[in-house]
Structures are given as structure tokens and as C-alpha cells.
Amino acid sequence: MDFSSFFDYERAGADSDPAPAAIFLGNLPEEDWTRLLAVAQRRKFAAGELLLRQGEHSRAFYIVASGRLEVFASGQDGDRHIYDIEPLSVFGEQAFLDGLARSASVRAHSDGELFIISLEAFDLLSARYPELARMALFDLGRILSLRLRELTELMLRTRR
């Protein structure tokens, strides 16, 4: 369990939460990012817009260029906030990988813009730049694995 971010004495006073621990393609050079974005579809969103609905089938993941969004899930006791999506981040990778229904909804908090990478776009990427696609996939897998580890730990910690 790592709570060093609560005592990040260096970054004290920064107005947002600590930088996310999981970074997608942290070392990828700019030209590869350009190639990745070239297969993606750009779209804008407006504050309040519902971009993903829990339960829908849409096989894509998203790269947020600007704007803030919120992930929330509806359960028996109403909507539950899961986390906020900051600009310059990735979301939606779960349904992209497993093809199942969306496990949560995503709503925009502000106007912004994102890039959609559908399964077909990813296919295209992997045919054009197999190495890049391999890295992207591997990294998504790594991040999911990181999350799975945490959930396992969470299960142990809460002992429920």
C-alpha cells in the first residue's frame, strides 16, 4: 500500500489530486503519438454531455485532449461517483479490451475534446505499425494488471 502521495511534500499546494500513478505509454516519442492519433477519430464534447452509458456496447477507448469528465456507475442506491478523468488521460480501455458492456457511465464536466480509438482503428494501427500497437496493448494490459493487483489488495485490506 502506497500513500506517499498524501505526503508529497514537494508538490504541496498543487490544486489537483496527485498525478495518476498509471501512465499510458509514458516513454512513447511524439511521432508515435502522432501515428496513434492519426488512426483515431476526434470529437468534441460539451459540459454535461453523457459520453458513455453504463451497459452500452461500444468497443473503443478514448484519449482526452482537453476537458474534464466524471466516471459514475448506477447501482441500487443511485449513482455513485467513481473518479474524475483529468485532461491528458485515457479511459474506456476495459470494454475496449473485453468487448463487454460498459461498466460505468462517463459524463463531461466541462467542454473539451477527445480522440476515439475504436477496435477497427486499432486494427488499422496494428496493421500499419505492429510494434506501436503491440506496445499500446501491452501497456493497457500492464495498467489493468496494476488495477487488478490493487483490487486484490483492497479485498485483503478491507477483509470483507
Add this chain to the structure above:
Amino acid sequence: MPGNTAPPLFANYLQLPPLFPQRVWDALRVMSVLVALATVILLVVAPAIGLVLFWQVMVPALPLLFLLAPGIWRNICPMAALNQLPRRFGFTRGLTHTTRIREYSYTVGIALFFIFVSSRKWLFNGSGPATAAMILFGLLGAFAGGLVFKGKSGWCSSICPLLPVQRIYGQTAALPVANNHCQPCVSCTRNCFDFNPSVAYLADQYDEDRHYVGRRRLFNSLLPGFLVAFFSIPAGADWLTLYTRFAVCCLLSIGIFQFLDAFARVPKNRLTVVFGALAFNIYYWGVSSTWLGGLAGLTGGWNANVAVQVVRAGILVLSVIWIRRGFRVEDAFILKAVGKTANSSIGLGSGAVSALKQATAAQQAELVILPDELKVPAQQGQTLLELIEGCGGRIEAGCRMGACGADPVAIREGAEGLSPAEEDELNTLARLGFAPNTRMACCARVQRGRIGIVLTPDKATAPPAAASGFDRSIRNVLIIGNGIAGVTAADHVRRRHPECTLRIVADENHALYNRMGISRLVYGRSAMQGLYLMADEWYRERNIEMLLNTAARSIDPSGHCVCLADGETLEYDRLILACGSSGTVPALEGWGLPGCFVLRSADDAMGLRSFVQKEQARYAVVAGGGLLGLEAAYALHKLGLKVTVVERNAWLLHRQLDERGGRMLQGYLAGLGIEIVTARESLRLVREDGRMLLHLRDAAPLEADVLVMAAGITPNITLARAAGLVVKRGVVVDSAMRTSVEGIFAVGDMAEHAGRIPGLWPVAVEQAEVAACNALGEAREYREPVLSTMLKVVGADVYSMGRFEADGSDESLVLEDEVAHRYRKLVWREGRLVGAILIGWPDLAGPVGGAVKSGRDIRAKIKELQTGDWSVLH
């Protein structure tokens, strides 16, 4: 978040809003130091008043303050004020703790706490000077610590005897107050309470170092027992009794804590919170009478007994609230600390920042999909279809060339910002008969401005103008076949002849559907939904009678009638044959085993999908690397099978691409995971050990749970041949689409014109219109359109138009970009374009297609074209 002033749940001190300005805090500190010094003097000068004031009035207020707003005390504590003086005025040595000090300073604080509190019984409670000395010890100790160590590590965050109590009671402050001392933070201690008050205690509990955790939990577990002893030991007890009582009570308390800890399956801090609340209540239960008595004694004249009960009850209620809050905060802490990545968004590498900036900078136009106002920035030349598909919009697609009519959309604004409609698209729009604002999404290319669209086309408001001067002697028009050829023929007959009886007979059990979209039936779940090109009303409005699922058995040309398989006989004045074609099945030994398919109709596609699912097929072989074969291969690949394409010729799409282009495409498909075998012939299919194997000439056999044959088409001419029409490969027709028999026309895949059967959708459309005109007496001659084809495999972006190999006096230009997998070629004769190949250039498909179709003269532009600037073709 801009505009949102609420600090985050686990805010550090710089994220908390300041409670008071600096000057107010300074004044309060000066006052508190003065009060402390005054108390010291009072304790010496007038011990009776001093002792009551200090022990019975001041001290009992502190735990309550720690619980409600510990930050206030941390800021105004006189010891802290003195501790921070050297730093404030720059005369501290600012040393860092040694390892040993870091490890045991907290333990020293706990020890001091026990020593002072237990000694109250026999020393401090009764002695003004001793208490004064104790206070001075605290003040001077804090000051000395500040002289030596950096930050607050000399006293406040290390050996201060009040710190362990503050950390327990202050773990969830009702009023969080920002630390005002440390500017800036010098990272002096671990899990600093002044840095992040709401996490500090939890972080202690969850620390990796079990000794570190153990000492903190030890103090927490014995505190209730210690307090019980403190209040239950009678005044004047001898030392042995005194310390035995303290020890026994503490051990009992620790024992209970350990017992509960061993059995309660709860998160770590639950028990410590409960023990903290227990200690808090024991303290106020015990202290309230002397506290309020002391207060009443000093202020005089009120009954303390009622107040005591009120205070005890109040403390109990407060504790319940505090426990609840503690539990909740711990849950949130676990989620945040453990599930840090599970509960926060995934960031991007730094390379993304500039790439995103660049990618979002370019915007030449904007597509707005109504009514959701979904805004899609667009580049010049992108089709509406690719933009809509890219962002997950619900749209069908078929030929992607404007011919099939699968993707009509209504343009609500900015229509002038789209490329104008060309012939194929106009024909399709005329057939579909929607409102004039309709465009085919695959053809309309964005050029500029804001373009607002709706994904469902608007209905036409004005009915099509009624034709005049039609031949009333023609009363019965019969069409056999409901593919695009038959239905287009029907449409054109009706446009020109509003009165005749118009029937379509077809053995297919579907109304006209998007044949070019059937691969979706293989990999998708939506079955026929969305594949029908025209709604039932379309047929009703045009008064076209559909007899589906009905085969025509024979034609009687002399009797002008057709005999149906169900026995009925239909008369006709004009007969248009549009029976289409079937997938060719070459003689292959073993063909017909379960798992053998052709992919020609919707039923073929659905049958293939259901076979794959039922038999859990894993390996697929597609025989034939033509357009249909590759599309079938892609569909099976998307369905999840391991696909191999076997092509007899040396390269793929040999009717559409030259060798170089075919090889490039092969590389691309291999990248997608589709295996390609070229220049090999299929020999036979055998079943061995429950597996099906396709044997090839000069190559290892391929495992094939399914085998899809895509070896071209065979026109359906049985009916026509039996009726005595002249047939070769297809039914022979002239330029008016007339067959050898008067009154009978043939169009589409079954018709052979000038020795050719192209088997393409636009050809069928053109022939159907010509046949309809001629059938009704209007002379019209068929001219073969410039043929263009496109491979509908994602990202392949293969277009081929007209003559793609230069021969004779043709000239050609080839540009290749191997890194980006792009290839383009122009072929011209006497300066006029006659053909082109584009691979990886979807944006050029429109302009190049237009230039080839119109036979553009490019002589003046050769130089630009050679340097790669093909925008001159726009």
C-alpha cells in the same frame, strides 16, 4: 477544479483555505505564550488559584479542542510558538533527525505523557511550583528543540507529550484548519500531522513498518485503561498502589484491544477509533465534575451538577458522530491509497502533449451530428461516413461509393460546405426518393464550414412528378429478381409509367438489402436489422407488387407469361430478367462437406455465422483473393477465426491492382493477422481425424473448419436458357438490354453485354434504367460506366478505377511511400486519365475518381503530380 472552492477530502495544509490571516495568528501566539508565562507566575505566587485554573479549567478543554479543531491548537500552542521562533527569525541550526531520534522520539513523547500525567496524583495536582516547572520544561524544551532541529521536528512533531493524544483525537477534525507555521514545508517528519491532518493517523496505522505501527497502536490501546486508573486511584495512594493500578489497568486495556483485534474482521483503524472514543468519554466522564466545578468556582454562582450531566451526554453524542466519521474516512482512505490507479484516470506520456496539441490545432471544418449536437472536427476531404463511423454514430455502410444507398443522411445546415453529388450518388438518391436535402454519407466529403446532419433522412414532401405520354398499351410489366437490378428497373418503369401493373417475382426471401454489407452478418450481432435498403412503404408508394420466396419455374415467350413454382401463371407485356448470379463453385474434390460455403447472399452469411458458432470453428480458409474473398476473410477474422486466403494468381485483387499494389495489400492484411497464400491452387478437401484439410498444390495443407469459396460469379441463366433465349456465359443483350426474344430484357449480373459481365452494382443500376426506358418505348443506349471498385477492409483504403495497367500507348505514374504503406498510380492515354490505383489515400478517392471518370486531361499538371501534389486533381 475551477470555481470549486471545497478542498479535496484528504487536503494537505496548503490546499486548505486559511482560517485567519497571518497577523491574527501571530497575535494569538503572543497571547498564548503570555498566558502560559502568566500561569507559571500565578502557580508560584498564588498556587491555590493557579492550580485550579490550570488543571481544572485549562487542561480539560484541550482534548475537546483536539477533537473538534486540532489545527487551531497546533497553530496557537505556546510551546509550538516558541519552537518555531528560531526558524521564524533565522537562528535555528535546522538539523535533520538521526535515525535513532526519528525512530524513538514518538516513544519519548509517550513516556513523557505517562510520567507527567501519572505524577499529577502525588505531585503536580497539589504543587503550584512543580506544575510551573513542568510548564516551563515544556516551553523551554520546545524552544531548545526549535534551536537545534529543522521544521517542527525538534518538539511538536516528535517528543511533545501532547502529540500522541492530538493524533488520536484529531484524526478527523470537524473543522480542519490549515497549519500556519510551516512556510515552506521542509519535510522534517514522516506522516506529518501538520502537513496532512486527515491522513496522518491512518497513514500511521497502515505503515509498512510494523514496529512503527505497533508503538502507535500500543498507545492507542492502553489509553482507556490508563485513564480509568487515573480516575479510580484514590488521592493519597502510596506509590506501589499507584503504579500497580496504572500498570494493571493499562495491561487490561491492551489485552482487550488485542483480543478484539484478533477476532474482529474490520479494517485496521476501526478499533483504534473506538478505543479513542472510549478514552475520550472516560476522560470527560471523570473530569467533567472537577472541570465544571473549577469553572463554577472561578466564575461563581451556578450549579455545576446539571452541567456535568449535559457535558457527559454531549461528549457521548459527539463521540458517536466522531466514530462514524472515522469509519467513513478510513473507507475513503483505503479506496484512495490502495485503489489509487483503480480509481483515478490513466495519464498520458509526455510525448502525447505536443502530439495532441498539433492534432487538435488543425481543423478545417466541423461536422455536427444532430440532435445530440455531437461535434466532430473534420479535415478537408473526409467523408461524412468515415467521420460518423469514427465516433461511433449509428450508420450503415455498403459499397462506400454512393451506389447501394445504405447510408442516406439529412443535411440540415452547411450543405454548401460539402462536395457536390456525382452521378452514382444522384442515381441512388433518386431511387431512394427522400427529401432533397439527402446525401449519401460515403460520397459527401467535407470541404469547409459547419455542417449539421441528422442520421435519418427526411421524407420527401412533394410526390415525384407524374409522367405523361406513357404507352397505355403496356399494362403488365413483370420483373424476375429483386436485387438492385430488378428493383432499379421497377423504380424506373414506375417513374415513366404510373399505371401499369408492376410485379417483382423473386425466390429470395428478403426484400432488397445491402448486399455489400452482408459481411457484417458474419461478424456482427444485428442480423438483418439495418440491411434493408428501402422500407416497405417505398414499394407501397410506388405500387410495386412483391412476390418474394417465389421461384419462377418457366417462361413462355410466345404466350407472354411466366409460370411460377407455386402453380400460378403471370402474364406480361414486358419482362425484365434480373436473376443475378451465384457464387462460382469450381470442381473441387470434397466440396460439399459440412463447412463449405459461398458468400453471396444474406442467407449464406447468416448460415456461415451460425455454423462457425455451432461447430466452434477456429480455422477458416477463403479460396479466392478477389474483392469478395478478401471481404469474407476480413469478416471471418473479425469473428475471431484464424483465416488464410488462398489465391491462385501471383497477387491479390489481380483484377483491380497491379503486382506492386497487390503485394502492398498483402503486407497490410498480414499485419491484420490474415494469412495470405498466393500462386497456389486448391486441390482437394479431405476430412481426416475429425479435421478438415484443404490440400494445395506445392504447399502444406491448410486446416479449414470452414472453407469459403470466392471464385467469382456464375450468372443465373437456367430459366432464360430453358425459355430459348440466346445465352453464352450470360444472357446476351444488345445496347438496349434486349435479349434475343421480343419483349424480354435482361440486366445486371446475368446479362452479357459486348461479351462482358462486370458483376458490379453501378453496372446493374445503369443497365436497369436503360432496360426500363427501352421496355416502355423510350430509346436509350447503354454505355458502360468507368468501373471503380473499393476494398471494404478497414484501413486498407484500396481504390481501383478504370485501366490500372498501362498498355500500348498508355503512360503511367507511380508514387510509393513504403513507410506509411501508401501507393498511388495514374494511367493516362494521350494525356487523358483512364485509370488509377490508390492504396492508403482515402482522401484522394473522390477527386481522382472524378478525374478518371471524366477523362481529365492532365498534361499540364504532370510536374505537380510527379512531386506528389495531387491536389491539382481536385
